[in-house]
Amino acid sequence: MSTAVCLVSGGLDSCVAAAEAGAKGLSLAFLHVTYGQLTESRERRAFESIADHYGIVQRLVADLDYLGRIGGSALTDRSVALPEGDLERTDIPLSYVPFRNGNLLSIAASWAESLGAEFIYVGAVEEDSSGYPDCRQEFFDTFGQLIDSGTRPETKLEIVTPLIRLTKKEIVLRGLDLDAPLGLTWSCYRNEDVACGRCDSCLLRLRGFREAGVVDPLPYDEQL
Amino acid sequence: MSTAVCLVSGGLDSCVAAAEAGAKGLSLAFLHVTYGQLTESRERRAFESIADHYGIVQRLVADLDYLGRIGGSALTDRSVALPEGDLERTDIPLSYVPFRNGNLLSIAASWAESLGAEFIYVGAVEEDSSGYPDCRQEFFDTFGQLIDSGTRPETKLEIVTPLIRLTKKEIVLRGLDLDAPLGLTWSCYRNEDVACGRCDSCLLRLRGFREAGVVDPLPYDEQL
Numbered sequence: 001m002s003t004a005v006c007l008v009s010g011g012l013d014s015c016v017a018a019a020e021a022g023a024k025g026l027s028l029a030f031l032h033v034t035y036g037q038l039t040e041s042r043e044r045r046a047f048e049s050i051a052d053h054y055g056i057v058q059r060l061v062a063d064l065d066y067l068g069r070i071g072g073s074a075l076t077d078r079s080v081a082l083p084e085g086d087l088e089r090t091d092i093p094l095s096y097v098p099f100r101n102g103n104l105l106s107i108a109a110s111w112a113e114s115l116g117a118e119f120i121y122v123g124a125v126e127e128d129s130s131g132y133p134d135c136r137q138e139f140f141d142t143f144g145q146l147i148d149s150g151t152r153p154e155t156k157l158e159i160v161t162p163l164i165r166l167t168k169k170e171i172v173l174r175g176l177d178l179d180a181p182l183g184l185t186w187s188c189y190r191n192e193d194v195a196c197g198r199c200d201s202c203l204l205r206l207r208g209f210r211e212a213g214v215v216d217p218l219p220y221d222e223q224l
Numbered sequence: 225m226s227t228a229v230c231l232v233s234g235g236l237d238s239c240v241a242a243a244e245a246g247a248k249g250l251s252l253a254f255l256h257v258t259y260g261q262l263t264e265s266r267e268r269r270a271f272e273s274i275a276d277h278y279g280i281v282q283r284l285v286a287d288l289d290y291l292g293r294i295g296g297s298a299l300t301d302r303s304v305a306l307p308e309g310d311l312e313r314t315d316i317p318l319s320y321v322p323f324r325n326g327n328l329l330s331i332a333a334s335w336a337e338s339l340g341a342e343f344i345y346v347g348a349v350e351e352d353s354s355g356y357p358d359c360r361q362e363f364f365d366t367f368g369q370l371i372d373s374g375t376r377p378e379t380k381l382e383i384v385t386p387l388i389r390l391t392k393k394e395i396v397l398r399g400l401d402l403d404a405p406l407g408l409t410w411s412c413y414r415n416e417d418v419a420c421g422r423c424d425s426c427l428l429r430l431r432g433f434r435e436a437g438v439v440d441p442l443p444y445d446e447q448l
Binding site for chain 1: 284285286287289290291293295316320321322324326329330333334335337338358366367370371375377
């Protein structure tokens with residue numbers, strides 16, 4: 001049976017991407033990366049819950065504390081205020097962590113080569129996203145070439161981005177189709193108990209559920 | 225003044241590569257990565273000594289302990305014996321750490337983007353090396369494309385590999401020309417006090433010094 005390393009942040013998208021890998025009948029290995037982001041422990045808890053749900057034995061949690069020390073992002077630097085979400089904005093938001101996905105995919109590639117896995121599943125979304133440069137299909141295509149040139153000749157690894165062209169609405173519907181445990185996921189950039197409902201990540205998620213005509217099972221700030 | 229992030233392992237090659245960056249008049253930021261390799265603390269000490277020598281203020285030490293947990297290499301897995309060196313071997317040696325340089329360059333790219341640096345200096349050697357797939361110029365070229373596609377549009381980062389086509393002999397001679405502190409470097413994969421003189425890394429280094437007609441300042445096992 002082929003193995004897929006799934007990048008599982010604990011958020012909605014990566015949960016649905018992992019569900020896609022499971023639906024292909026692949027053996028799953030779950031990778032979670034913390035990097036000093038504000039909601040690190042809540043995301044870690046979501047990761048473990050999703051992994052428990054799928055009965056995942058192979059789990060790797062990597063701590064990239066240096067990404068927090070590098071700074072340069074409102075997601076990891078406590079001295080930069082996380083701005084209110086704005087889905088109309090077209091520039092790169094302050095929550096962008098410099099080259100974060102390069103780091104995440106490199107760990108995934110190392111682990112996948114060591115396991116003899118054939119796939120890396122990533123829940124990146126290009127169309128209906130926050131506009132991070134390292135979430136575009138072009139980036140993942142180039143990373144695939146990098147893996148080809150930087151691993152053993154016998155290593156054959158494909159990066160799969162099943163959600164890259166989907167809207168959040170479509171991701172919610174796909175997750176429901178696949179019976180993915182959406183209630184175990186966490187998306188808020190700001191809070192760990194009750195989602196704020198106002199950061200970019202909450203706004204995207206809420207719009208997705210609303211457009212899908214489904215109630216988001218997560219608790220939100222009552223002030224909304 | 226432009227800044228160069230220099231990957232400095234503590235070994236001979238990265239020391240000479242950093243010296244090349246210094247000779248260009250660039251402001252230097254030194255990055256060191258530990259990943260559970262056998263001689264981790266000795267390499268860290270070499271890194272700090274070289275950084276002290278050059279008066280480097282910007283230093284980042286990243287601990288990739290997950291690479292050790294992933295295993296798959298005699299360099300990090302204590303259950304895999306590090307083989308005696310063999311410079312005639314043409315396959316990929318057991319000391320290969322899966323996709324290690326993808327991880328290292330990703331950290332360098334994150335830090336460089338955050339610093340606004342324009343260059344990443346890497347002491348990789350293709351011609352006269354251990355045959356790791358992630359030490360070839362093709363790999364670094366592809367990584368340059370990856371950085372272009374995965375960072376902010378205004379980020380302009382070039383990966384510089386000044387030693388890629390040099391032999392170890394030429395690297396030693398170049399290091400002497402540049403007055404690089406070769407006596408502060410450490411290359412042995414196996415020991416932390418007296419170099420073993422028998423692992424791949426020692427064999428390559430000793431051959432380089434011998435062919436350059438120079439005595440290696442490091443202490444070696446007297447049994448040699």
